[in-house]
Amino acid sequence: MESGERIQGTVLQRGQEGYDEARRAAVWNELRPDRQPESIVRAASERDVPEALALARSRGLRLTVRAGGHNWCGSSLRDGGMLLDLSALQDTAIDAGSVTDAGSATARVQPGVIGSELALELDRRGLAFPAGHCPTVALGGYLLSGGLGWNGTALGPACASVLGVEAVTADGRTVTCDPEHHPDLFWAARGAGPGFFAVVTSFRLKLGPRPAAVTTTAYTFPLAELVPVTRWTTEAARKLPPHVELSLTLATAGQDLVAGSPRPKAVVVTGTAFAGSAREAAEALAPLGDCPFADRALGRRREEPTPLATLYTTAGTLWPPGHRYAVDTLWTDADHETLLTRLAEVFVRAPSEKSLVLVPFAPVGRAARLWADTAFSALGTNYVAPFAIWEDPADDAANVRWLRETMAAVEPLGTGHYIAEADLTADPSRARRSYAPRDWARLERLRAEYDPRGLFHPYLTP
Known part of the structure; x- marks a missing residue:
């Protein structure tokens, strides 16, 4: 039997019927x-x-390998070579563990499983996992890149909850990777992202108990209030427990708040508590409840119950499918007032009302021990992610230019990038600067060990 004839899935060659549809879907x-x-x-x-x-x-x-195809710059789509599409691998097996041990629950998931679908199924079973914020993200690329997800301030990056993986190496071996078996490859599988030099076919995940009360307090202020809002939010952040996820977002005020067009630019403060009870959630959010200038807000929500399904519905409006995206990321040690002031000066010139700049507070918490033995690293104390979002192809150049201008305003303050959403088309050093120097050197050594003939494409470069 010739090579490839044993493949039960679909093999498409360039120019063959169905090829372009598969390429676009990638x-x-x-x-x-x-x-x-x-x-x-x-x-x-x-x-x-x-x-x-x-x-x-x-x-x-x-x-190259693709699971959900959510990497905005299309790292898996390369000229020449082969694209291996794992999106049909969507099996999930959940083990609820012992009723007397809340930390014993696990799940085995394949890379094509959509994170929100897993999270909602776990929610129905009284369990939880820090899946991604966007409802359409598959777990494969998300977990390989580290994973900034729901309740990450308390739980750390999602890869910290990966207990093991099954992977196929460049020479065709199927291996189990965990702290006892192929620990170096296991280390790389938790953070190497689109430059990983093997194919993960399943992940074993540690699950936690479902928070009994998920509650949100949020304010939307005119952008002119940016400085006092940032100072107040920064002070409030110091008083919040780890199970409150807090962010500042530069966005266009919603139609529900301001009628007419063009709508004004705004700064949004959002705090979401993942708590054991409604009372605990209210206590956790108390530092955000006493805003001295709340009367200047365009809109506000106080201690509003927000079940997981609602969180995903809201996130889906921020990152809608069928749109054009250009995204970048930056870790930095600069304070929020400095960051937001620089970002706001460029944000007012955003060509699209759908574009936004997300500035979460400690998106993976402050406890580095949570991800100490992973390739993922939080390379700064603060984090910035600008999203250019638009629909008309005629506006491509203007929106990409705005993204680059936004990054130029803060990049001198940067300490690194996050590989999952970094603009790898911007310059050749983006991938390297997504890792601590010692971790990048280790990844390069392991690539030479596990893929000596270069079967896998390295990181995308311009």
């Missing part, structure tokens, strides 16, 4: 790069993965 972003793999393999099961790698080796093709 990237969730409507702003798709015009890159053309020679082959696209859509795996039907985990058994197809080593067969796909054997086919790539036999044809001398470099390999």
Whole structure:
């Protein structure tokens, strides 16, 4: 039997019927790069993965891997080579563990599982996992990149809750990776992102108990109030417990708050408590309840119950499908007032009303021990993520230019990037600067060890 004939899924060659549809589906972003793999393999099961790698080796093709295709710059879509699409691998097995041990629950998930679907299923079973904020993100790329998700301030990055993975290496071996077996590859699988040099076919996750009360306090202020809002929020943040997720967002005021067009720019303060009871949630959010200038807000919500389904519905309005996206990230040690002031000067010139700048407070908490043995690293005390979001292809240049101008305003203050959403098309050093120097060196050593012939594409560069 020839190489590739044992693949149960679909093998498409460039120019073949169905190829272009598969290529377009490989990237969730409507702003798709015009890159053309020679082959696209859509795996039907985990058994197809080593067969796909054997086919790539036999044809001398470099390999990239796609799960949900949510990486905005399309790291998995390369010229030449083979794209291995794992989006059909969506099996989930949940073990609720012992009723006497709340920390014993686990799940085995394949990379194509959508994070919000897992989170909502766990929620129904009284369990939780820090899945991503956007409801359409698959777990494969999210977990490989570290994973900034719900309640991350308390739980750390999602990769810290990965107990083990099953992976197929460049030579076709299927291996179990955990602290006792292939610990170096396990380390890399928790943070290496789109430069990972193996194919993860399943993740074993540690689950926690579902928060009994998820509650939100939020204010929307005119952008002119940015400085007092930032100072007050920064002070309040010091009094919040870890299970409150707090962020500042620069956005356009919603139609529910301001009628007419153009709507004004605004700064939004959002605090969400993941608590054991409604009383505990109210106590946790108390520092945000006493805003001395709340009367100047365009809109406010106080201790509003926000079940997980509501959180995802709201997030879906911020990051709607069918749009064009350009995104970047920055870790920094600069204070929030300095950051927000610089960002606001550029944000007022955003060509699209849908664009926003997200500035979360400690998105993975302050306890580095949570991710001490992972390739992921929070490279600064604060974090910035600007999102250019628009619909018309004629506006591509203006919106990408705005993103680059926004980053230029704060990048001199930067200490690194987050690999999952960094603009890897901006300059060749973006990937390297997403890791501490010692971690980058370790990743390069492990790449040489596990993929000596370079089967897997390295990180995307311009």
